[in-house]
Amino acid sequence: xxxxxxxxxxxxxxxxxxxxxxxxxxxxxxxxxxxxxxxxxxxxxxxxxxxxxxxxxxxxxxxxxxxxxxxxxxxxxxxxxxxxxxxxxxxxxxxxxxxxxxxxxxxxxxxxxxxxxxxxxxxxxxxxxxxxxxxxxxxxxxxxxxxxxxxxxxxxxxxxxxxxxxxxxxxxxxxxxxxxxxxxxxxxxxxxxxxxxxxxxxxxxxxxxxxxxxxxxxxxxxxxxxxxxxxxxxxxxxxxxxxxxxxxxxxxxxxxxxxxxxxxxxxxxxxxxxxxxxxxxxxxxxxxxxxxxxxxxxxxxxxxxxxxxxxxx
Numbered sequence: 001x002x003x004x005x006x007x008x009x010x011x012x013x014x015x016x017x018x019x020x021x022x023x024x025x026x027x028x029x030x031x032x033x034x035x036x037x038x039x040x041x042x043x044x045x046x047x048x049x050x051x052x053x054x055x056x057x058x059x060x061x062x063x064x065x066x067x068x069x070x071x072x073x074x075x076x077x078x079x080x081x082x083x084x085x086x087x088x089x090x091x092x093x094x095x096x097x098x099x100x101x102x103x104x105x106x107x108x109x110x111x112x113x114x115x116x117x118x119x120x121x122x123x124x125x126x127x128x129x130x131x132x133x134x135x136x137x138x139x140x141x142x143x144x145x146x147x148x149x150x151x152x153x154x155x156x157x158x159x160x161x162x163x164x165x166x167x168x169x170x171x172x173x174x175x176x177x178x179x180x181x182x183x184x185x186x187x188x189x190x191x192x193x194x195x196x197x198x199x200x201x202x203x204x205x206x207x208x209x210x211x212x213x214x215x216x217x218x219x220x221x222x223x224x225x226x227x228x229x230x231x232x233x234x235x236x237x238x239x240x241x242x243x244x245x246x247x248x249x250x251x252x253x254x255x256x257x258x259x260x261x262x263x264x265x266x267x268x269x270x271x272x273x274x275x276x277x278x279x280x281x282x283x284x285x286x287x288x289x290x291x292x293x294x295x296x297x298x299x300x301x302x303x304x305x306x307x308x309x310x311x312x313x
Contacts, residue, residue, distance in 0.1 A: 032068035041207035051186035056209030059253010062189040066146035082153035123174040145184035225261040
């Protein structure tokens with residue numbers, strides 16, 4: 001449930017909001033429209049210093065919340081974009097192998113190889129390349145750590161995250177434990193394409209992010225698509241809201257609502273009409289089966305419903 005305009009970053013190291021209302025106000029300053037239940041979950045996550053696990057359909061504003069929060073707090077944003085096959089080297093750290101090989105060759109060329117000293121040098125902190133999870137633990141100011149679409153990663157990655165989430169630390173076998181200088185503000189998102197392990201969820205606060213209601217989505221469209229007339233914005237939102245009740249493979253998210261509105265503005269449309277809707281379905285829907293279903297009569301049904309409610313001429 002969001003809208004994002006060009007954010008105005010808060011001052012670096014801005015203090016934490018001291019109430020749920022302050023959370024709403026800070027996010028609105030970044031162009032993010034937030035309902036009170038989500039604001040409450042975020043406030044408790046900040047106050048209790050617990051990760052916030054956000055689940056919901058794609059396009060409801062989970063990722064954008066992390067971006068808006070980082071701007072509101074004036075904090076750096078570190079992001080782990082999850083996908084199948086993700087491993088520690090891509091998310092936490094890896095050794096700088098090229099530099100290690102140079103150090104070995106330099107030692108051999110000098111004919112003064114102290115194996116113990118060389119081993120310590122090869123696996124020193126300077127040889128470590130930080131990836132987002134480790135970088136989140138070494139920032140001087142608490143960053144916002146976004147672990148995005150965790151459900152796309154393999155289940156073993158859930159287990160790896162437990163130490164980071166529970167202890168704010170990472171154990172590196174060759175080096176030891178690295179603890180957070182300033183514990184990160186962690187948001188984890190999931191589209192629920194698979195169940196995330198309960199052990200990970202227990203370490204987090206949980207919130208299901210729903211699609212916004214009509215008035216909230218209309219508020220979002222006004223912010224994100226200011227070129228649309230009030231009539232067009234209302235018709236678009238009502239059309240999309242009605243479309244979400246249809247059994248589609250993928251219901252349009254808020255991002256698609258915004259894109260469609262801007263597309264209609266670009267076509268100089270002042271209101272919805274059957275021809276324009278049919279011509280622009282590819283902006284709103286991203287699966288061919290859904291588009292075919294709409295073209296075979298569902299579009300007319302939705303428009304008739306809006307007309308019966310006096311929302312169309």
